[in-house]
Amino acid sequence: MYPFFKYSPANHYFDYGWYNFELLRLLGSAPHGGCDVAEFLEAVTQLRPNDALSWQRTFLHQAEKVELLALDARAHGHAAAARNAFLRASNYFRAAQYLHPAAPAAERPHLLAVYERSTACFEAATRLFPHRPRQVAIPYETEQGRRVGLPGWLYLPAPSQRLPDRQTPVLVCVGGADSTQEELYFLSVAEGPALGYAVLTFDGPGQGLVLRRDGLPMRPDWESVCGPVLDFLRAYAAGHPDIGLDVDAVVLTGQSLGGYLALRGAADPRVKACVAVDSFYDMWDLANARMPGWMVRPWLGGWMGDWFIDWAVCRHGRADVATRYQFALAQGMFGCASPCDTLREMMRYTFKLRSRKGEDEAGKDYLARISCPVLISGAAADPKSFLPELSTDLLYDNLVNVRKEDKEVWIAKAWSDGGLQAKCGAWSLLQYRTFRFLDEKLSIVRAAADEGSTVSDT
Numbered sequence: 001m002y003p004f005f006k007y008s009p010a011n012h013y014f015d016y017g018w019y020n021f022e023l024l025r026l027l028g029s030a031p032h033g034g035c036d037v038a039e040f041l042e043a044v045t046q047l048r049p050n051d052a053l054s055w056q057r058t059f060l061h062q063a064e065k066v067e068l069l070a071l072d073a074r075a076h077g078h079a080a081a082a083r084n085a086f087l088r089a090s091n092y093f094r095a096a097q098y099l100h101p102a103a104p105a106a107e108r109p110h111l112l113a114v115y116e117r118s119t120a121c122f123e124a125a126t127r128l129f130p131h132r133p134r135q136v137a138i139p140y141e142t143e144q145g146r147r148v149g150l151p152g153w154l155y156l157p158a159p160s161q162r163l164p165d166r167q168t169p170v171l172v173c174v175g176g177a178d179s180t181q182e183e184l185y186f187l188s189v190a191e192g193p194a195l196g197y198a199v200l201t202f203d204g205p206g207q208g209l210v211l212r213r214d215g216l217p218m219r220p221d222w223e224s225v226c227g228p229v230l231d232f233l234r235a236y237a238a239g240h241p242d243i244g245l246d247v248d249a250v251v252l253t254g255q256s257l258g259g260y261l262a263l264r265g266a267a268d269p270r271v272k273a274c275v276a277v278d279s280f281y282d283m284w285d286l287a288n289a290r291m292p293g294w295m296v297r298p299w300l301g302g303w304m305g306d307w308f309i310d311w312a313v314c315r316h317g318r319a320d321v322a323t324r325y326q327f328a329l330a331q332g333m334f335g336c337a338s339p340c341d342t343l344r345e346m347m348r349y350t351f352k353l354r355s356r357k358g359e360d361e362a363g364k365d366y367l368a369r370i371s372c373p374v375l376i377s378g379a380a381a382d383p384k385s386f387l388p389e390l391s392t393d394l395l396y397d398n399l400v401n402v403r404k405e406d407k408e409v410w411i412a413k414a415w416s417d418g419g420l421q422a423k424c425g426a427w428s429l430l431q432y433r434t435f436r437f438l439d440e441k442l443s444i445v446r447a448a449a450d451e452g453s454t455v456s457d458t
Contacts, residue, residue, distance in 0.1 A: 019049065021382075021424060024415075026095055028425040029186035033084050034091040039066065043092075050321045056096050060114065063092035067121060079128045086125035090182050093118035098178065112212050115180075119209065122182040131158040131193065138202055138232045140225065148214050150229075152202030153181065154236075155193050156243055163196035167246035169442055170198045170233060171434075174222070174254035174262045176422070178329055180208045187422075188253055191431045197438075198245055202229065204261075206333045217335030220348040226252070226265025249442050253277065253434060255422040259376075260349060263395070267369035273441040275375045275434045278421050281394035283349035289390060299340075306340035313339035351398060367398040373406035373441040374399055375434070380411050381419030408437060 023044065029035045043062050048054040070085035097114040126133050133156065137149030162168060173188045175181055181201040192199040203210040204225045206218025219225070230250060237245035251273040254262030259279025266274035280286045288296055295312045298304035317324030327339050334345040353364040376399075378392030388411050396409055410433060412418040415425050423430040439446065 019047070019055075021420065022095075022098070024420065025422075025424045026091065028427050029091055029183070031428050032186045032190035033087040034183070034186040036066075036088055039088065039092075050319075052321050052325065055098070059092050059096040059098075063089050063096055063117070063121075066092060067117075070121070070124070074124075074128070083125050083128035086121045086128070087185075090118045090121035090125065091186070093121060094180055094183055115209070115212055118180070118182055122185070126153070131156065131161075136200075136202075136232070136236070138229055140204075140228050142205075142216060143219075143224075146216075148210065148216060150202045150204055150225075151181070151209055152200055153185075155189055155199040155201075157193040157196050157198065161194055161196055162244065163444065167244045167249070168196065168198045169246050169249035169251065169438070169444075170200060171438065172226075172229060172233075172250060172252050172265075173199060173201045174226075174252060174258045174265065175201070175203065175207045176254060176256045176258035176261070177206075177218075177333055179255070179258065182208075187255065187427050188431065188434070191428075191435065195435050195439075196444075197435070198243070200229070200233065206335075211333065218333045220264075220350075222261035222264035223267055225261075226268060226271075229265075230268060230270050248272070251275070251438055251442070254279070256280075257283075257349075260351075263351070263367065263370065263374070266372055266374065267366070269371075271372055273373045273375075273438055274370070275437060276395065277377050277423060277430065277434075278379045278391075279376065279395060280349075280391045281351055281398070282390075284343070284347040285350075286387065286390050287343070287346050289387060306338070309340040309343060310338050351395075365398045365400075367395065368400050370399060371401045373408075373437075374402055375408045375410065375437045377409070377418065377423070377433075378411040379419055379421045379423070380413040381415055382421065406441070 023040075026035050027037070027040050030037060030040075039062055043058050046054065046058040046061075066085050067089040070082050070089055073079075073085055074082035093114055097111050097118075123135075134154045136152045136154050138152055139147065140150045141147050157163075157168060171188070171192055173181075173184045175184060179187070181203050184201045189199045189201060204222070205211070205216040210216050211218075233245065233250060234247045237243075237247050247270075249272055250270060252262040252265050252271055253275040254260070255277040256279065259276035260283070262274055263276050263279060265271060266276075295309065299306070299309050313323065313327050317327065327342060330336070330342045330346070331339070334342055336342045336345055351366040353366055376392055376395045378388035380388055392409065392411055396407060399407055410418065412423075412426075416429075418426040418429055418433075420426070438444075
């Protein structure tokens with residue numbers, strides 16, 4: 001059996017605690033229907049350390065097994081059992097293609113096929129939701145003028161769940177480097193509609209189907225993506241007045257890279273609050289702090305050419321599946337041809353403003369453009385994660401135009417308190433902290449649970 005419970009943050013990659021993090025990510029979706037404990041433990045017994053194929057085969061088998069259960073339950077009229085099984089199958093299919101590099105369909109059609117099975121199972125589950133979400137396509141135009149519809153889901157509260165005496169606020173969930181909008185359901189969506197929020201998820205450039213099917217790479221200026229998303233919401237609300245969306249109460253959230261992307265979008269004055277979970281401040285600074293000096297310093301100093309980085313990553317990746325996967329993921333997400341190009345692309349993901357010559361503009365920071373309330377969090381349980389001193393602290397200090405009373409910091413160390421990156425294993429707590437913060441900033445007051453479920457504006 002794979003030693004799932006043997007975990008040592010100090011040996012995070014080399015003791016395969018990295019596998020444990022990804023397994024905890026999967027297990028952490030169980031409270032909202034993304035995993036079954038017995039199915040999970042059964043899969044763990046089949047895993048072999050440092051073997052991506054065993055991971056892929058194991059979760060593909062589990063996904064297909066649970067998909068058959070869902071089909072059987074649906075055929076026999078057991079809607080709840082079918083819905084739950086489809087949700088789990090969707091998440092297992094996502095996990096099955098997880099250790100492969102993300103790539104356009106033309107390069108890896110078999111991976112696209114597995115991912116599409118994940119989306120198909122999720123769609124089948126939504127048809128059995130008590131209040132079905134709506135599939136949407138968000139108009140988006142690339143820098144090259146190509147027009148693409150970003151696939152999304154809009155989750156609405158049932159009529160009985162709407163907030164009294166006001167329109168429905170909208171939470172926009174921004175994905176990260178390796179998440180999918182289907183996984184975001186378990187992470188950020190599940191509790192929103194019952195609290196009176198509409199929740200929008202979508203795949204943007206470098207994510208989900210938009211990367212795998214349409215071949216659009218990630219871009220650092222995510223405000224260029226959030227802008228069209230906000231435009232879409234306003235147009236959709238105008239065309240569907242019966243659902244009562246409050247386009248003046250739109251808020252953003254994202255985790256890890258998604259936290260960075262959400263903060264880029266939060267500079268738009270139409271955004272009324274932002275929850276940035278375990279974001280970085282500067283991707284290159286963080287990556288440089290995590291990579292061995294013997295590999296990076298000679299390249300930065302000009303003593304070694306690009307070939308050295310490419311050789312070092314390839315050599316280390318042969319022995320370590322985590323290194324191999326993470327560089328392959330980044331190359332596919334960014335649309336880069338080599339590890340060295342990937343490192344250069346990382347340098348573009350920063351809140352530091354640079355001149356046209358590429359030099360840092362002293363005292364200037366993108367975060368100064370944000371004025372809405374912001375909740376920022378850090379993950380302090382793992383020294384290989386997004387170090388708070390290189391991320392959360394800098395984010396807080398540079399949000400200079402957000403009032404102090406509108407800036408909230410949440411840095412946790414214990415796993416159960418949200419100490420792991422992206423709050424893995426503590427997603428129920430994450431949703432509670434997120435919606436509690438948003439309630440406060442949107443002036444939503446709820447009666448204590450033992451006094452009823454009424455909600456009112458102040």
